[in-house]
Amino acid sequence: MLLGLVFAVAAMVLNCVAGLLQSDATTRTRPGRPLALQPRFIGGLVVDALAWVCTVVALRFLPVFAVQAILGGSIALTALAVRWIWGSKLHVLDRVAIGGCVIGLVLIAGAAASEHPGGADTAADVVMGVALGVLAAATIALYNVRVAWPLALVAGLGFGGTSLAVRSIDTGPGGFDVVVLLGQPATYLLCGYWLVGIVTFSRALARGNLAVVTAVFTVTEVIVPGLVAIGLLDDRVRDGWTIPFAVGLALAAGGVVVLAGSSAQRKGQWVR
Structure with missing residues (x-):
């Protein structure tokens, strides 16, 4: 189970890196150098592929709901990275949403049963x-x-x-x-x-x-x-963790919705 968590978190980080590379590539397009030919866009695709491989490995050890929730945390990680790279301002609501995402992801990961799926x-x-x-x-x-x-x-x-x-x-x-x-x-x-x-x-x-x-x-x-x-x-939720699992889903989903619509994200636009 620990190995699955490691690979799921690695996939989340790689998804964030890929998005930032692809986002930066969109600002460098010009006549004769379309997005598909931008080195950073191509690099982002390579990193995306690595993230997918990590996701596949994680899915062999963890329930789908745990892996998907951890991957969803990439939007919170991206919000922090965008602030650091582009200097976008994080509003109080953004910070609360990031905290909600983190707490939600911890609850969801903790709710995963230890049995191999x-x-x-x-x-x-x-x-x-x-x-x-x-x-x-x-x-x-x-x-x-x-x-x-x-x-x-x-x-x-x-x-x-x-x-x-x-x-x-x-x-x-x-x-x-x-x-x-x-x-x-x-x-x-x-x-x-x-x-x-x-x-x-x-x-x-x-x-x-x-x-x-x-x-x-x-x-x-x-x-x-x-x-x-x-x-x-x-896939199984750990005994006695049904309510924390539901709360975690609500926190993670709510945090993602808030961050996706945040003005802090619009400075660094990214694509999948």
Whole structure:
């Protein structure tokens, strides 16, 4: 369990670093040097990939709700980093939100049962497959809408679904068997959920305010997969920790919403 916590925290820090690199890259674009060719943007993508690897490892040891909540803490870490790098002012409400995030994350992590999380069964794969089909249909239906929040909601569900798919994957008796990976539905579900997530998140950013998109996306990605995994993948909350777990979710989600809409964030805009 300790190893899972270490990798989850590492993923949170790496997500923050990647966002800051990508954010800085957006200020350096000019004719002939688009965002995709900016070294810091490319570096941010590399760091993002490392964060994803850490997330995958963490999900092998911790319940989905614990990993997702810790990852959601990157927005609080980013708020502090933005203040240090760009000199953005943190208002009293921002400081309270950061404190709420930290307390919430500690409660959620503490609520994780010590048992090694189990894998998925055929029924779970079927449910996730049907859910992916619904999200794919929603992506097509919402692609040309003018408001951003429905797209951000689908993006949060899409990227949250990748965590559920990772937990469902059987890596084989040797720890990594390509034949085993390619022969199970969860591998393809992972690809499908990621595609839905990246398409809708990019579209949401093009349609709406970054603060609103980030708030809807992050809260959805943190809360929904964790709750689904409790029912679908048999993730467990420690005995007697149901109320602290609920309080932690409320504090973390509320802190994320406040920080996503804070003026302190707008100096350092970042993308996923």
